[in-house]
Amino acid sequence: MGKFLSISSGSNGNCYYIGNGHTALIVDAGIGFRTIKSRLASAGVDVASVGMIFVTHDHVDHIRGLASVAQRLSVPVYATAKLHDALSRHKAVGPELSGSRRVLRAGYETEMRGVRCVSFEVPHDAAQTLGYRIEFFGTTFVFMTDLGFVPDYAYGYCASADYVIIESNYDVDMLLGGNYPPDLKARIMSDRGHLSNEACAAALRRIWHPGLRGIFLCHLSKDNNTQELAYNTARSSLTSLGLSVPGDIRLECMPRSEVFSMDF
Secondary structure (H helix, E strand, O other), X not given: OOEEEEEEOOOOOOEEEEEOOOOEEEEOOOOOXXXXXXXXXXXXXXXXXXXXXXXXXXXXXXXXXXXXXXXXHOOOEEEEHHHHHHHHHOOOOHHHHOXXXXXXXXXXXXXXXXXXXXXXXXXXXXXXXXXXXXXXXXXXXXXXXXXXXXXXHHHHXXXXXXXXXXXXXXXXXXXXXXXXXXXXXXXXXXXXXXXXXXXXXXXXXXXXXXXXXXXXXEOOOOOOOOXXXXXXHHHHHHHOOOOOOOOOOEEEXXXXXXXXXXXX
């Protein structure tokens, strides 16, 4: 049996875990080592079980703890050459990853410790932002944590997924009526910004397929969204397909600073 954990999700920091009794990985390390260790322990997981790290992009809420986690665990860090170069210049990471650096080619499958992984680019205002399709011993997860829109080719990576972790960052009305400055609102709503509840919900209608078991909404904004709004918008989209939620498919919102745990 395997376990999926959302350790942290949002602008406060992002980190996700997939593991079983033999192999484990994390996607992003946007919080510190001690926090990751403590939250994993609360779910009955030893941080020492983590054997590899995958990085989505070089924004600090995804890499704040990356260098310390990689060094403390002595594990490889996977990203494309372009993203690794950006990480090496980032003040939160720097050259410390040189010995841990493992290079992926976007669009090409790589296997490590029995885990099959394909990275693919998604539009976001970082040096490069990656989605991941991770086949973990027969269960497939797709991560799209930060993106302005879902490009057509990304749906292909979701076609055989068991679980999709996808951003549902903001409610349009809350953002437009909120206190953010106009340039920040424009950046969030741009094609290289973040995915709104409505855009996420529309994408789910294309992502759904009969084998899809669960959708996890991630990176919800503290200021411009609520779990209720994100959940209800996504749920309405799925029920419009004739699906029963949760009867036919599991739908969850990932908490910002608490652990979400699921056995698979």
